[in-house]
Amino acid sequence: MKEKVISVTPETVVSQTLDMKKKGYRLVTLSCVELDADTLDILYHFDKDLDLMHLRLTAPKNKAVPSISSVYFASFLVENEIQDQFGIRFEGLVLDYDRTLYLEEEVRDAPCCRIAVSEEEKNKGE
Amino acid sequence: MDYLKVFITKSRIKSPWLLHFDCGSCNGCDIEVLACLTPVYDIERFGIINVGNPKHADLFLVTGTVNHRNKKVLANLVAQMPDPKVVVALGSCGLTGGVFREAYNVIGGVDKVVPVDVYVPGCPPKPEAIIDGVVTGLEKFARKKDDRP
Amino acid sequence: MARTIIPFGPQHPVFPEPLHLKLVLEDEIVKEVVPALGFVHRGLERLVEIRDFHQMIQICERVCGICSTVHAQCYCQGIEELMGVEVPDRAKFLRVIWGEISRIQSHLLWLGLFADAFGFESLFMQCWRIRERIMDINEATGGNRVIVSVNVIGGVRRDLDPDMTRWTLTQLDLVEKEVRQLEKVLLDDYTVRKRTVGKGVLTRDQALELGAAGPTLRGSGVAQDMRQLGYAAYGELSYEPVTAGDGDAYSRNRVRFLETYQAVELVREAISKLPSGEINVKVKGKPEGEVVTRVEQPRGEVMYYIKGNGSKNLDRLRIRTPTFANIPPLLSMLPGMELADVPVITLSIDPCISCTER
Numbered sequence: 185m186k187e188k189v190i191s192v193t194p195e196t197v198v199s200q201t202l203d204m205k206k207k208g209y210r211l212v213t214l215s216c217v218e219l220d221a222d223t224l225d226i227l228y229h230f231d232k233d234l235d236l237m238h239l240r241l242t243a244p245k246n247k248a249v250p251s252i253s254s255v256y257f258a259s260f261l262v263e264n265e266i267q268d269q270f271g272i273r274f275e276g277l278v279l280d281y282d283r284t285l286y287l288e289e290e291v292r293d294a295p296c297c298r299i300a301v302s303e304e305e306k307n308k309g310e
Numbered sequence: 311m312d313y314l315k316v317f318i319t320k321s322r323i324k325s326p327w328l329l330h331f332d333c334g335s336c337n338g339c340d341i342e343v344l345a346c347l348t349p350v351y352d353i354e355r356f357g358i359i360n361v362g363n364p365k366h367a368d369l370f371l372v373t374g375t376v377n378h379r380n381k382k383v384l385a386n387l388v389a390q391m392p393d394p395k396v397v398v399a400l401g402s403c404g405l406t407g408g409v410f411r412e413a414y415n416v417i418g419g420v421d422k423v424v425p426v427d428v429y430v431p432g433c434p435p436k437p438e439a440i441i442d443g444v445v446t447g448l449e450k451f452a453r454k455k456d457d458r459p
Numbered sequence: 460m461a462r463t464i465i466p467f468g469p470q471h472p473v474f475p476e477p478l479h480l481k482l483v484l485e486d487e488i489v490k491e492v493v494p495a496l497g498f499v500h501r502g503l504e505r506l507v508e509i510r511d512f513h514q515m516i517q518i519c520e521r522v523c524g525i526c527s528t529v530h531a532q533c534y535c536q537g538i539e540e541l542m543g544v545e546v547p548d549r550a551k552f553l554r555v556i557w558g559e560i561s562r563i564q565s566h567l568l569w570l571g572l573f574a575d576a577f578g579f580e581s582l583f584m585q586c587w588r589i590r591e592r593i594m595d596i597n598e599a600t601g602g603n604r605v606i607v608s609v610n611v612i613g614g615v616r617r618d619l620d621p622d623m624t625r626w627t628l629t630q631l632d633l634v635e636k637e638v639r640q641l642e643k644v645l646l647d648d649y650t651v652r653k654r655t656v657g658k659g660v661l662t663r664d665q666a667l668e669l670g671a672a673g674p675t676l677r678g679s680g681v682a683q684d685m686r687q688l689g690y691a692a693y694g695e696l697s698y699e700p701v702t703a704g705d706g707d708a709y710s711r712n713r714v715r716f717l718e719t720y721q722a723v724e725l726v727r728e729a730i731s732k733l734p735s736g737e738i739n740v741k742v743k744g745k746p747e748g749e750v751v752t753r754v755e756q757p758r759g760e761v762m763y764y765i766k767g768n769g770s771k772n773l774d775r776l777r778i779r780t781p782t783f784a785n786i787p788p789l790l791s792m793l794p795g796m797e798l799a800d801v802p803v804i805t806l807s808i809d810p811c812i813s814c815t816e817r
Contacts, residue, residue, distance in 0.1 A: 185749050185750060185751055187751065205668075208667075210667050210668075210670050211670045212670065212760075212762055212779065212784075213762060213777075213779035213783070213784070215764040215775075215777040215779075216777075217766055217774065217775045217777075218775070227764065229751060229762065229764075229779075233683075234683070234685075234687060234688055236751060236753075238751070256668070256670070257668075257669060257787055258668075258669045258670040258784070258787040258788075260787070261783065261786060261787065262779075262783070269502075269505075279493070284497075285496055285497060286379075286415065286496060286497040286500040286502075286816060287378070287379075287415065287497065287500075288378040288379050288497075330475075331477075332475060332476045332477055332499070333477075333498075334498065334499045334500075334501060334813075335499070335524075335813065336521045336522065336523055336524040336527075336813045337475070337476065337523055337524040337525050337811065337813050338521070338524025338525075338527070338605040338606055339524070340475045340476065340524075341475070341524065341525060341568060341605060342604070342605060344475060344587070345587065345591070345594070348571075348583075348584055348587035348588060348591075349584055349587065349588040349591075350588065350591040362471070374499070375501060377497075377498070377499075377500060377501060379497045379498055379500070380469070380477060380498040380499070383469055383477065383498065408521075409506075409517055409518055409521055410501045410503055410506070410518075410521070412506065412509055413501045413502040413503050413505065413506055414502045414505060415500050415501055415502040416501050416502070433521075433606060434524065434604075434605050434606065436604060
């Protein structure tokens with residue numbers, strides 16, 4: 185990415201976003217990318233007067249990361265979406281759908297909603 | 311009583327009321343359904359009225375793919391409609407799941423959940439095709455028996 | 460009075476799409492709103508695992524049928540940036556032309572639905588009658604009424620010949636003339652003002668804090684529009700964002716109405732400056748790396764995050780659509796309003812649920 189990217193850890197992510205908010209940045213969204221079987225990248229995208237800036241948080245899947253919804257209320261939707269799709273938990277969500285924002289029981293157990301994996305499992309079952 | 315029944319069946323075919331439900335579609339088909347109701351195509355001139363209540367409806371237009379959440383809403387709406395009823399599936403997604411058929415939250419076409427009478431292909435189908443589908447549905451409608459006493 | 464919870468949706472006559480709101484009411488006044496989504500969720504971002512990066516254009520076009528051209532444009536722009544492809548100038552202008560035509564279409568559609576939300580059915584019919592001219596332009600220039608599949612990686616698929624541009628301009632003149640006839644009704648009519656002025660107020664600070672996008676943001680007085688970034692050919696066209704200051708449903712209506720004129724102007728300017736030359740370039744190689752790209756959809760800012768790994772399948776495609784950003788502002792607009800105003804306010808953000816849930 186050509187824009188500036190700052191690396192953060194689960195300990196500093198909330199204070200760092202608070203800092204961004206004080207500087208007058210608007211939260212665009214969060215993106216979550218699977219790196220390998222155990223780790224995820226969560227990118228926080230911010231915008232100020234059309235300039236983008238990103239925070240990058242690399243986190244293990246099985247550990248909860250702190251939610252930034254207490255700083256930016258708008259992040260609750262996307263954090264719930266990431267919970268749905270990637271199985272990682274956000275701690276301190278203001279409105280927690282508990283992995284039911286999009287998904288019903290039938291698909292919730294698909295490992296991170298991967299199409300390739302779920303098709304493999306279907307074949308195994310047959 | 312038979313005369314009354316014949317009369318009701320006949321008038322129902324002359325002025326069917328339709329219910330439209332977006333079942334996970336991309337909006338492409340929905341805006342074409344709405345376009346059918348507006349001045350250029352204007353299906354109201356055939357006595358067709360768009361209603362919001364399933365209990366008023368004779369025809370059910372469904373667009374889009376079925377997913378695990380809206381399948382319950384879809385089945386519920388069809389169950390609430392009085393007999394006889396005709397279900398028309400619109401667009402590639404409503405037929406088979408279209409380009410989204412492999413996505414993890416997609417079950418497939420509308421016929422995976424409720425029986426479908428008429429299939430209208432297209433991505434999205436043109437208003438002319440939708441009107442044609444509705445008319446085909448009406449022919450089926452005429453043959454359907456009224457089970458009510 | 461005791462609190463009552465009213466479920467609003469998912470099948471509601473006002474919405475063409477299934478959106479579900481749980482409204483907590485005290486008497487007639489809304490106290491709290493909890494949205495319930497997932498009725499249109501398909502999970503199409505994950506289709507990158509089985510479709511290659513060229514086939515994904517067709518998927519991106521079907522994120523939303525109303526703004527499909529702009530979605531495909533955003534996706535192509537992102538892949539082009541990753542692969543270092545320089546798009547020919549003519550293709551850039553053609554992208555602007557089709558993008559703005561889809562904006563006129565979307566705004567007229569919304570103005571109609573909005574009128575329908577407060578029971579002004581003849582206005583709904585009028586807006587949709589005018590909109591059919593735009594659908595004709597789409598069909599004549601792109602080959603399809605709704606999903607105009609013109610964008611490819613490296614340019615556009617179709618060209619406009621001089622006859623076609625001349626005809627498009629005459630059609631647009633008619634559209635503008637007819638829209639002008641509606642101006643007095645949509646902006647000054649007693650009924651319209653009564654139902655929209657002061658409803659669902661979103662202040663400038665709230666809009667920024669809650670991350671609103673597009674006309675919802677500009678209706679609160681913030682002059683921010685992704686077209687200011689100058690993507691495609693917008694850098695060479697005269698463009699100023701339209702804003703309105705009050706942050707209520709009326710202001711958002713005003714912004715969208717005035718943007719319709721602006722879009723017509725932009726198409727005219729783009730056609731007059733249309734350079735000659737190629738319309739697309741051949742693309743070689745596979746995308747690799749990460750990119751964030753943004754364009755302005757009719758509903759606001761859309762952001763694509765694309766991560767490629769050098770193979771034909773992308774690693775990750777993430778789409779943030781404007782309605783997704785406008786739902787938190789909606790939750791702050793509704794409390795304090797009467798139940799009867801909920802449909803009008805909800806429609807005033809121009810909700811597109813298939814965009815939101817993808």
